Amino acid sequence: MRVYFTFDPRPDLKESLLKDFPEVDFVFHKKIDEEELAKAEVLVTYGEDLDNEKIKIAEKVEWIFVASAGIEKMPAQAIADRGIVVSNVRGIHKKPMAESILAHLLSIKRALPFIYKQQSEKIWNQQTKLYELNGSTALILGPGAIGSEVGRMLQAFEVYTIGLNRSGESALYMNETHSMDKLKQLLPKADIVISILPSTKETKYLLTYEDFTLMKNNCIFMNFGRGDLVRTEDLIKALEEKQIFHAVLDVYETEPLPSDSKLWEMDNVTLSPHISSRSSRYLERSFEIFKPSLRKWMNGERDLENVMDILRGY
Structure with missing residues (x-):
């Protein structure tokens, strides 16, 4: 069997693969070589x-x-037409992403940007507002693996968590879970709105300017899913009008974020360059999913972990 990686993992991870699967022919490249691609039976x-x-x-x-x-x-349709099985590493991002979300929240609540600025300017200034996270209500759009981990951490701070998903079925570490059609009804109740939704036909531009007007004016909006959840101009208008208190963005409608975007200049937005899921353990966790799946594949089993519906996008 020939397994072709279109990226080059670090040496210790490659060595573990070669040791555990001596019967497999692994090829590692930093970019796609079409000759190798034509020979591959499994693509990573x-x-x-x-x-x-x-x-x-x-x-x-x-x-x-x-x-x-x-x-x-x-290329979803081309893959589906071929009947190619697709699986991914869903779930490995939950620890670093949840920590990133919590870090941003505490930073805003406890005025860390102000503190760092005063330190850099050697100014002793106590004139800033400080808030507490506990007692807040968080509305989490997409309480899956990542959202549930966020919920677990927030509940440790006595935050009331409400999850919104397609089915309305209960999710871990959510005090309540509702279906997505309850969005407008629940937005006014939230002090924090966190989206971890993927990009699908259903989620594209799910949030509109009108939705931001329904939020509290002290609400913190956080998008850590995909940037096409909201049109950039709608978000900018809401921020300019102070419809919400602050936005924390790790994803954008256009990436990289254009240098002429108004978002760069706004003082009520925190911009992160789509790095919230990054961790020194990223590929290590990926291989913990890939290796058992590869063993199953070689044994003729097809019930792999995280098999996806490529046309649905998840």
Whole structure:
């Protein structure tokens, strides 16, 4: 069996693969080589380097393992037409992303940007407002693996958590869970609105300017899912009008965020360059999912972890 990585993992991870699967022919490249792609039976990729033409070239590939949670940039229809199995690393982001979200929240509540600025300017200034996280209500859009981990951490701070998902079925570490059609009803209750939604037909531009007017004017909005949840102009208008207190963004409608975007200049927004899920343990956790799945695949089993519906996007 030939397994082709379109990225080059660190040496210790490669060595563990070679040791555990001596019967497999592994190929590691930093970018796609079309000759190697044509020979591959299993493809391991971050997903962004694939297009319709490359799927045609990969005529032997039957399984694509995506070392990422998002698959919106992949040629979904071409993959579905071929019947290629797609699985990903859903769940590995929950620890670093939850820590990032909590860090930003505490930073805003406890005025850390102000404190750091005063320190850099050697100014002793106590004139700032400080808030507490406990006693808040957080509305979490997408209480899956990541959202539930966020909920677990927030509940430790005595935050009341409300989850919104497609089904309305209960989710871990949510005090309440509702279906997405309750969005407008629940937005006015939230002190914090956190989105961890993927990019799908249903979630694209789910939030509108009108939704921001329904939020409290002291609400903190955080988008850590995908940038097309809201049109940039709607978000900017809401921030300019102070419809909400602050926005924390890790994802954007256009990435990288254009240098002429008004968002760069606004004092009520925190911009993170889509790095909240990054961790020194990212690939280590990815391999913890890939290796058991590869063993199953070699044994003829197809009930792999995190198999996705490529056309739905999750």
